[in-house]
Amino acid sequence: MMPRRKKKEKYIHKWLREHPQVRLYLTREEHAELKEIAKESGMSIKELVLDALRNAGRLYNKGRVAGIRMALDIFIESPREFYDLAKDRAQERGIKDFEPMLFTVPCSVCGEPMVFHHQIPKSGVVRKVLREAFKLWYHPGCKKKGRTEIT
Secondary structure: OOOOOOOOOOHHHHHHHHOOOOOOOOOHHHHHHHHHHHHHHOOOHHHHHHHHHHHHHHHHHHHHHHHHHHHHHHHHHOHHHHHHHHHHHHHHOOOOOOOOOEEEEEOOOOOOEEEEEOOOOOHHHHHHHHHHHOOOEEOHHHOOOOOEEOO
């Protein structure tokens, strides 16, 4: 008995496998608008869509960087507003009892800053030490006799 021959794959099947289809349904108005933009740009609709996809990542990153810079400006210029925004955002995300923390203390050996924040594994210990160190401090509006003032 002779071994069976493998059927040769047809060109169209190979081409379809190597060129996956992406389908998008548009209204007539949306299609006309897309067609007009492509015409004005001197591109085919496919070229226009591919160009938009390639630029989407770059534009996303550009917007992300701008947003981060805006947040940093708020942090620098208005730390209390930044604190409130961070607390609100944590609440929106369903994070309960979130307490933001970010400060530095110089290392007692090399003098370089040690950065303490709410995500370090020992943040609970750090908070406990801070609460003990600042237990006699208060807001200016909460002034009590014999206590150190904090703003």
